[in-house]
Amino acid sequence: MTCWPLVRLDEIAEVRLGRQRSPKNHVGHDMRPYLRAANVGWDGLLLDDVKAMNFTAAEMKTYRLEPGDLLLNEASGSRHEVGKPALWQGEIPDCAFQNTLLRVRPRKASSRFLLHYFRHTASKGGFAERSRGVGIHHLGRDTLSSLPTPLPPVDEQKRIADILDHAESLHVKRLRTLVLLENLVQSIFLDMFGHPLTSPRYAKVRLGDVTAYVRGVAFKPEQVSDSADPQSAACLTTKNVQRTLNLSAITFIPASVVRRDDQWLREGDTLISSANSWNLVGRCCFMPPLEAPATFGAFVSVLRPTVDELSAKYLHHWFASPAVQTTVRSFGRQTTNIANLDVQRTLDLSLPMPSLEEQERFITALAARRATTARLETSQQELDRLRAALRARAFRGEL
16 A cells, blocks of 8 residues: 555645636637537547637636646546546647636646546546536536545656556557558448448438337446346446447446346447547447346447348448548537437438348458457457556555
C-alpha cells in the first residue's frame, strides 16, 4: 500500500466548471472556440467538431484553456464515462470550455501524473461512486475538488507518468492498426455494394421492415455486481460496445430483471450504443457465439434481422459503415450531457438488399482479414487489462 500523502485535489490544483451555454451567446462580436464533453475521448481530445460561442475578454480570463490543463467529463449516463479526462496542450488558440466539462489546472503536481490518476479513477467507476443524480451521474466542482489524491515526490510522479505514457502509446498504436483494418473492410463493402445509403445498384427496403429493434433492460445501481452467482446474468453496457465486443469488464445483474425473451442476447445481434456522449451514440459491434446467457442494459439496444434474405453480418457491416454511423449520429437527440438515438428516424433508413448469395460472398471475402483483426482485437483486450493492472499498481505505489 502506498505511503504517499493523500491530499484534496483543490490543495494541489485549481478546479473550475466551464461556462454554461446560453442562447444570447450563440452570436456576438467575440466568438471563440470552446470544448464540451463530446470533445473528450479515452484516447485524447476529439477536435473534429469544435463549436464556438461568444466569450468576452473578461470571461476568457476565467475560461481560457492553457497547456497542461486537464478536462474531465462533468456528467454522463454511464458510470465509466463520468470523470473521463484528457490533457489540453494548446491545440487550438484562444479556446475556452463549457460546463459539461470540469477544468483542473495543476499547481503542485504533474499534469501527466494527474491525467493517469484520473483515467484510473474514471475507468474503475471511482468518480461515479462520488457523483450525484439518478440516471445521469453528475460529478460537480465541489466533489471533484475534494477528491483524495496521492502526492508522491515530483521525481516519482515523472517516473510513474513515463511508464504509463509508454503503455498508452502501445495502446494507441494498436488502435490505429485496427482502424486501418476496419477501413479496409469498408473499402471492400464499397467496392461490392456501393455507397451504403445512395447506391443505385440494389433495391432498398426500410430498415425497420426487415429488422427488430430491441431496447435493453433497466436495473437499479444496487442490483449491479462485478461477479456472477447462480441467480445472475451477464449484462453488457455501453463500455462493452466498442469497434468489436469488449469483454474486459462485465457487469452482472439478477436474471429476474430480464422480463422478455427478446432481451436475451443472440449470436448475430448488432449491439448499438443508444444513449451516450454525442460522438459515441450509434456505435455498434457484432455479437459472437455466446458462452453463457447474457442480456444488455438500458443504454444499449439490439438490431436483429427478421427475414431470411438478410444476413446478420451484412446488416452489421452496413450499420457500422462511416456513412450510416454519421447519419445516425446526426439524428441523435442531444441533452446537456448525453445524446439519444432517434430510433424512428434510424429505422426509416433505406437498406440496400443485394441477394443473399452476394451478401455471403462479402462475408467470405472478409474471412481471412477478420481472422487477422480478431487476433489483434484479442491482443488489444489483453493489453487493456494489463494497462489497467499497471495503473492500479502505480497508484498503490508498487511500480
